[in-house]
Amino acid sequence: MNFDKASLQKEISYKTSRSGGKGGQNVNKVSSKVELLFNINDSALFTDEEKLLLNEKLQSRFNKDGYVQVICDEERSQYLNKEIAVERLIVLLGNALIKPKIRKKLKVSKAAKLARLGNKKAQSDKKENRKKNFDIN
Structure with a gap:
């Protein structure tokens, strides 16, 4: 000011x-x-x-x-x-008079995408294994 x-x-x-x-x-x-x-x-x-x-x-x-x-x-x-x-x-x-900062769009890195997909796959496998163990009994 x-x-x-x-x-x-x-x-x-x-x-x-x-x-x-x-x-x-x-x-x-x-x-x-x-x-x-x-x-x-x-x-x-x-x-x-x-x-x-x-x-x-x-x-x-x-x-x-x-x-x-x-x-x-x-x-x-x-x-x-x-x-x-x-x-x-x-x-x-x-x-x-305060100007807001302009937001810059960021692209998610390939490594971050792969890590996220890997975590999802591990979680999916864990739950899938629970089903199989449940069906055997």
């Missing part, structure tokens, strides 16, 4: 609203719910290749305006909710 929290903060916009849940007397007065919005295409932190990868992997996280949206209303404090939302965005972007 070639971005840090400070540079990411400059490109993030926030929306706040009143949160449901705990809050006591402040619950109807304080806007503690935070909605973090981040536009990947306008970001200067990523290369064009990284932007394509992020757009592909985070397609389900976009809102109708094309922003990545992270919502947090866990804490009573707006500041703490902003911090949590930024951490979630960093994890989201970091995971989306």
Whole structure:
């Protein structure tokens, strides 16, 4: 990852609203719910290749305006909710930038095939011998 929290903060916009849940007397007065919005295409932190990868992997996280949206209303404090939302965005972007390793198909060696067939034959013979001994009695 070639971005840090400070540079990411400059490109993030926030929306706040009143949160449901705990809050006591402040619950109807304080806007503690935070909605973090981040536009990947306008970001200067990523290369064009990284932007394509992020757009592909985070397609389900976009809102109708094309922003990545992270919502947090866990804490009573707006500041703490902003911090949590930024951490979630960093994890989201970091995971989306990981490229999976390409699986290489391997051919089973001739010796391995012969060993497997030999084991099967030995097992088969062992069971076949049991049958013959059983029939004699």
